[in-house]
Amino acid sequence: MTKQHLIAALLIASAATSQAHAFSQETHKRIVIDAVAYMQQNPNTTAYAELKQYAQQNNMSVDILADLLGQSAYDVDDFEDTFFCGAITGSCVQAPLWGAAKSIVKYTSYWHFQNHSQGADVHGNDFGGYNYQKLTVWGDVDKLAATWLKGDYLDDGQGGETGWFNADSSKYNSYGVTERNYRIGSHSQYSMYDDFEDMPFQPLDNLGQYWYQSYLQSGNPQVLGFVFHTTDLLQPHHTWTTSALNHSSWEGWVKDYYDQEQLNDMSLVRDAMDSFSALDPQQQDIRPLLTQGGAFSYAQGGIILNSEDHYDRVNTGRLVIPHAIAMVVHLLNHAMEQR
Structure with missing residues (x-):
């Protein structure tokens, strides 16, 4: 599926929805x-x-x-504290292009989960956060986001992960600031955040x-x-x-x-x-x-x-x-x- 087709599919899937950050x-x-x-x-x-x-x-x-x-x-x-960067382009953004359809308004919302359908996570937390690979229930927005963001990485600042040919437009060191802040009592390494489809969010x-x-x-x-x-x-x-x-x-x-x-x-x-x-x-x-x-x-x-x-x-x-x-x-x- 091309990204153009994916945008169209997401707009259709999101037409009847509003914001997806839980309680409004x-x-x-x-x-x-x-x-x-x-x-x-x-x-x-x-x-x-x-x-x-x-x-x-x-x-x-x-x-x-x-x-x-x-x-x-x-x-x-x-909060403007979470940017994902394109696996190829290295372009870093805080929301998907289809955010106007209000399915996922900002990527910062991925820190707002506590998965009670799973046990401890790889960080050592008693319950983990959002992790597409660990979902036990999921739907169109989860699948489409994982497809859209496949291979995309969490912004880790200048001189960190890049797209092809060292392309990188880092906007914010989300790994070094946001993830570190929310790492309380647990442990992380950046390799956990270099592909969205299996990122174990805090x-x-x-x-x-x-x-x-x-x-x-x-x-x-x-x-x-x-x-x-x-x-x-x-x-x-x-x-x-x-x-x-x-x-x-x-x-x-x-x-x-x-x-x-x-x-x-x-x-x-x-x-x-x-x-x-x-x-x-x-x-x-x-x-x-x-x-x-x-x-x-x-x-x-x-x-x-x-x-x-x-x-x-x-x-x-x-x-x-x-x-x-x-x-x-x-x-x-x-x-x-x-x-």
């Missing part, structure tokens, strides 16, 4: 704002007093802080841990907000691990029905709080909590990969969204305890 950016923001609202409604069982003090120390109200944290969770999908919980450590060092609320993009772990497509199988239509449905179907019902959030084991305030590794969220969505949400029935989606949404909100509350509680 708007939903990510709403989840965080609702987590702060839950804390405000339940000050005796959460670290709301500490959160209010943190807001005051940053010269803002709690509502403004909630908006800032939510916007930061939203912004992670816009899992999303490592992304969350990196930004959490950065928050602990800086105290910056924007950096703390980046951590909360890990609510993707409550999106079943990101724990079953596929860019297809109703991924985009589910994302759009959650955004459209978030309020109408009361997916953020605070009584459901209260119940979900008890399903997590709270983090030890003496420990700074938040990944055990994040993995709990991933295990829940993997166990409870598989039906939405194969069903677009409204009530199947309501039932799943009223499970995973309250748990996503609860997970953020637990993370905020822990973050405030570390101050």
